[in-house]
Every structure is written in structure tokens, then in C-alpha cells.
Amino acid sequence: MTQIKLFCPATIANLSCGFDVLGLCLDNAGDEMIVRKTEQKGVRITKIVGADLPMETEKNVSGVAALAMLEAYESHFNTIDFGFEIEIYKNIKAGSGIGSSAASSAGAVFGINELLGQPYSRKDLVQFAMQGEKLASGNAHADNVAPALLGGFTLVRSYAPLDIIRIDSPEELFATVVHPQIELKTSDARSVLKQTVSLKSAIMQWGNVGGLIAGLYTKDYDLIGRSLHDEIVEPLRSVLIPGFDLIKQTALENGALGSGISGSGPSIFALSRGKNTADQIAKAISEVYEKMNLPYEIHVSKINPDGVRVL
Numbered sequence: 001m002t003q004i005k006l007f008c009p010a011t012i013a014n015l016s017c018g019f020d021v022l023g024l025c026l027d028n029a030g031d032e033m034i035v036r037k038t039e040q041k042g043v044r045i046t047k048i049v050g051a052d053l054p055m056e057t058e059k060n061v062s063g064v065a066a067l068a069m070l071e072a073y074e075s076h077f078n079t080i081d082f083g084f085e086i087e088i089y090k091n092i093k094a095g096s097g098i099g100s101s102a103a104s105s106a107g108a109v110f111g112i113n114e115l116l117g118q119p120y121s122r123k124d125l126v127q128f129a130m131q132g133e134k135l136a137s138g139n140a141h142a143d144n145v146a147p148a149l150l151g152g153f154t155l156v157r158s159y160a161p162l163d164i165i166r167i168d169s170p171e172e173l174f175a176t177v178v179h180p181q182i183e184l185k186t187s188d189a190r191s192v193l194k195q196t197v198s199l200k201s202a203i204m205q206w207g208n209v210g211g212l213i214a215g216l217y218t219k220d221y222d223l224i225g226r227s228l229h230d231e232i233v234e235p236l237r238s239v240l241i242p243g244f245d246l247i248k249q250t251a252l253e254n255g256a257l258g259s260g261i262s263g264s265g266p267s268i269f270a271l272s273r274g275k276n277t278a279d280q281i282a283k284a285i286s287e288v289y290e291k292m293n294l295p296y297e298i299h300v301s302k303i304n305p306d307g308v309r310v311l
């Protein structure tokens with residue numbers, strides 16, 4: 001095999017209570033990517049369609065993730081006398097809050113891993129894809145790249161050492177995600193956060209993380225909904241997102257189990273039981289942005305159990 005074409009899915013990180021540790025994989029929103037083996041050594045980005053992003057390997061998240069992986073590969077296995085080129089077809093907008101940089105980083109390392117004969121597991125690839133996130137936001141968070149690579153829900157139990165747990169999603173769980181068409185850089189959305197939290201807030205937050213995980217395992221939709229609460233990050237970030245409170249309230253009034261900021265925003269997500277409810281929420285929150293005269297994109301998606309996949 002000398003070439004591979006991939007679907008690189010969008011993801012929702014944080015899921016309200018799990019800042020930097022929880023994420024889920026979307027099914028029908030994402031980029032495409034072609035990774036090709038070349039005679040020339042190294043990694044080159046040869047084409048980017050749909051976004052104005054750097055072509056220089058060291059400045060592109062997929063390039064940086066690929067280089068991190070090849071460096072590790074050559075030091076643990078063999079040196080290689082060929083290289084790779086990458087074509088990126090972006091659908092996920094940068095600064096949208098649904099894992100644009102993660103999709104590119106995850107796609108690059110997944111594609112190269114396939115062309116090398118799968119020396120690494122999907123879980124192993126997370127550490128390399130995280131280097132793309134570090135370039136994009138200044139922080140190597142794994143809560144988008146892990147679900148992009150593994151599918152389903154993922155929990156980063158620990159960053160040092162990296163310990164990622166994949167969790168199956170209850171079948172009827174659907175996500176509705178609306179992206180008001182403004183760009184919010186993750187680095188900016190991180191700069192509004194406080195570096196310390198009160199014990200009272202921490203107690204509520206870890207109670208909800210445990211509740212959400214328990215709800216996923218036991219398929220207890222009400223428990224999932226009760227646990228989608230963010231005591232720490234949402235109050236500081238929601239002011240950056242036009243119409244946030246009204247969108248969240250509308251989603252809940254239309255049957256959402258819970259709603260919050262998708263990743264670092266400005267996208268807002270709602271989880272619900274069943275596609276009909278998810279569609280109803282999409283309709284109702286679209287009307288809010290229509291009335292505000294704010295352009296938006298909306299996705300209704302089941303949870304993608306697979307992560308990045310070969311097309």
C-alpha cells in the first residue's frame with residue numbers, strides 16, 4: 001500500500017464536566033485526508049483545500065504530529081529511506097470548537113501508521129497527535145485527539161503517564177452541535193481560565209465526571225444528563241459565545257439531556273436520547289440564531305464508534 005484516503009472526524013471535548021479529560025467522536029462531520037508514501041524522505045504537506053493553513057511541515061499540526069511519530073518510530077524500530085506527503089481537505093473550520101486541529105493531527109499519524117504496517121495501536125498514536133494540539137493551542141491536550149483516533153467516548157485518566165480509557169456509547173445517544181460562525185482560538189479561550197479552583201467546585205466537578213462515566217456504562221440517560229454540568233470552565237467561557245445562555249436553555253426545553261460548550265467553543269453541543277429529539281433541538285436552536293441574524297452551521301450526529309477510518 002502506498003496511499004491511503006481517510007475520514008478524520010470532528011470531536012466534542014470537555015463534555016461540560018471533563019475539562020481536558022473527556023471527549024466524544026462525531027459521525028458525520030469531519031475532514032478528508034490523503035497520505036502517500038514518497039521516495040523523498042521527510043514529511044511534506046502538498047495540498048490544503050478548504051482552509052488557509054500553513055503548508056510548512058513544522059508549522060502545520062498534521063506535519064508536526066507526523067514528525068513526532070516518525071522520530072519515535074526511527075528511534076524504536078528502524079530508520080526509513082522513504083517519506084510521506086499529505087493532502088488535507090478541510091471541512092471543519094479552525095477555531096470552531098469541534099476539533100479541527102485534532103482531526104488533522106489524528107489523520108496524519110493514523111495514515112502514516114497504516115502505511116508503515118501498523119507498528120502502533122490507535123491508543124499509542126494519541127501521544128503523537130497531541131503534538132499537533134500543542135502547536136495549535138500551546139497545550140498538548142488529548143481530549144479531542146483521543147476520541148478522533150479511538151471513537152466513542154474517551155477519558156484521559158492521566159496525562160503523565162498517559163492513560164486513556166475508551167468508553168462505548170449507549171446506542172440511542174445523539175449529539176446536536178451548533179457552530180456560530182465566529183472563530184474562537186483555543187489559546188484565547190484558555191487564557192480566560194483561572195489556574196486554581198475551590199474545593200467546593202472541585203467536589204461538584206469530580207462528582208459529575210464520575211456520574212457521566214457511570215451513566216455511559218449503565219446506559220442511564222437521566223444520569224448522563226444530570227452529570228452534564230460544568231462548575232468551573234463554562235461560567236468563564238460562555239460570555240465569549242453569542243447567545244450561549246439562550247441556546248442552552250432552548251436545547252434543554254426541547255428535550256436535551258444536557259448542553260454546554262463544545263471544546264473551547266464557540267460551538268455549543270447538546271446530547272439527547274434518540275435522533276428525533278436531536279433533530280428537534282437542531283430546529284429550535286437554529287431559530288434562535290436566525291432571530292439573532294447570526295450565521296451558523298449545525299450538525300446532528302450519532303456517536304461514531306470507530307474514530308478515523310479508511311475511505
Ligand code: HSE
Binds near residue numbers: 263264
Ligand atoms: N480541553 C480543550 C479546551 C479542548 O477546552 O481548551 C479544546 O478543543
